[in-house]
Amino acid sequence: MKRIYLDHNATTPMAPEVLAAMMPYLTGEFGNASSIHAYGQNAREAVERARSSVAALLGARAADIVFTSGGTEANNHAILGAVSAASGKATHVITSAIEHIAVLDPCRALARHGVELTILPVDRDGLVNVEDVRRAIRPETVLITIMLANNEIGTIQPIEEIGKLASEKGIVFHADAVQAAGKISIDVEKLGVDLLSISAHKFCGPKGVGALYVRKGTKLDPLMYGGHSERDRRPGTEDVAAIAGMGKAAELAHKNLPAEGERLRMLRDRLERGLLDRVPQSWVNGARAPRVPNTSNLTFPFIEGEAMVIALDLKGIACSMGAACSSGAVEPSHVLMALGLAAEDARATLRLSLGHQTTEEEIGFALETIPAAIDRLRQLSPTYKKPAIA
Numbered sequence: 001m002k003r004i005y006l007d008h009n010a011t012t013p014m015a016p017e018v019l020a021a022m023m024p025y026l027t028g029e030f031g032n033a034s035s036i037h038a039y040g041q042n043a044r045e046a047v048e049r050a051r052s053s054v055a056a057l058l059g060a061r062a063a064d065i066v067f068t069s070g071g072t073e074a075n076n077h078a079i080l081g082a083v084s085a086a087s088g089k090a091t092h093v094i095t096s097a098i099e100h101i102a103v104l105d106p107c108r109a110l111a112r113h114g115v116e117l118t119i120l121p122v123d124r125d126g127l128v129n130v131e132d133v134r135r136a137i138r139p140e141t142v143l144i145t146i147m148l149a150n151n152e153i154g155t156i157q158p159i160e161e162i163g164k165l166a167s168e169k170g171i172v173f174h175a176d177a178v179q180a181a182g183k184i185s186i187d188v189e190k191l192g193v194d195l196l197s198i199s200a201h202k203f204c205g206p207k208g209v210g211a212l213y214v215r216k217g218t219k220l221d222p223l224m225y226g227g228h229s230e231r232d233r234r235p236g237t238e239d240v241a242a243i244a245g246m247g248k249a250a251e252l253a254h255k256n257l258p259a260e261g262e263r264l265r266m267l268r269d270r271l272e273r274g275l276l277d278r279v280p281q282s283w284v285n286g287a288r289a290p291r292v293p294n295t296s297n298l299t300f301p302f303i304e305g306e307a308m309v310i311a312l313d314l315k316g317i318a319c320s321m322g323a324a325c326s327s328g329a330v331e332p333s334h335v336l337m338a339l340g341l342a343a344e345d346a347r348a349t350l351r352l353s354l355g356h357q358t359t360e361e362e363i364g365f366a367l368e369t370i371p372a373a374i375d376r377l378r379q380l381s382p383t384y385k386k387p388a389i390a
């Protein structure tokens with residue numbers, strides 16, 4: 001059976017060049033990057049080469065890149081580390097209602113320890129209002145953390161304007177850019193961020209490795225203690241192979257960027273328009289906001305998203321609800337709820353996310369398969385009302 005993968009916001013397949021870049025460090029070049037001998041020097045060279053490639057993808061200086069175990073660690077490091085470095089007085093943190101849980105959960109953990117937390121709402125299209133950020137700022141605000149691109153609906157936040165506000169007030173500004181890296185161009189100077197998180201496996205790199213950009217001079221405590229690697233910011237022996245893979249993935253993403261973004265946008269728009277035409281009473285979430293080019297989040301009322309994901313999997317299409325399913329209980333997505341969707345509509349939603357190996361032909365297959373599967377499920381739905389034919 002033909003299988004197509006439309007869940008690239010969950011993870012991406014590794015590019016063959018990435019695996020090739022990793023192989024030497026999984027075999028003969030096994031040195032510890034902190035060792036003085038030739039084995040160590042070769043490993044060190046690979047880590048520093050990767051650091052330059054990741055820096056180039058972000059418009060950053062190589063010295064400002066810290067390798068981590070992924071996006072989750074980078075976000076935790078940024079949030080817990082910035083607040084810890086500012087401690088000693090009352091502290092206040094600002095974030096948004098549609099952040100990834102790897103941002104919301106560390107913020108909530110801080111709130112349990114007495115940090116004041118403001119979670120800003122978003123509008124119907126999933127955008128944070130810059131005026132809301134301005135109004136939320138207090139004298140004790142030490143950190144603003146707002147994502148660059150949302151993982152469920154793909155909306156791109158006005159990070160540049162928020163960055164200006166933060167720097168005017170001397171507040172540390174972090175952006176989770178995990179879903180933006182490799183999809184849109186990122187320039188940490190233009191964005192005005194102090195801290196920015198990315199993860200390799202979201203742009204054709206290996207899992208378990210990411211990076212945190214730390215602007216020179218930003219006060220940031222480490223998450224862990226136990227060694228001097230990554231300039232004292234992140235102890236532990238580096239995963240040289242994973243880091244080398246991330247470097248190669250960054251290099252490829254950087255090289256492919258404008259053209260690949262355009263290609264994905266055309267495919268995504270064709271898929272979206274085709275589904276809206278073929279499925280009555282459906283809509284795209286975040287459609288009027290700027291979005292990353294690979295993501296489409298669609299609501300098909302009267303169906304259960306989970307039933308939909310399973311039905312499509314049986315037809316060979318891998319996608320997701322965009323909502324986290326935990327231990328069997330499918331909670332409606334906090335992102336879609338923040339957009340103001342009714343819980344039953346949030347549950348009737350699919351996230352389709354395209355990637356580097358998505359083809360025109362696959363989009364054609366999806367356009368044949370998805371509307372038929374939705375129609376079948378709707379026929380079974382006790383709440384489904386066929387639109388009256390005009």
Ligand SMILES: *Cc1c(COP(=O)(O)O)cnc(C)c1O
Pocket residue numbers: 009010069070071072073075100102147149150151176178179199200201202208209210
């Ligand atoms: C995937 C993702 C993360 C987590 O990254 P990992 O490397 O999987 O830990 C964080 N933020 C966003 C927006 C993501 O999409």
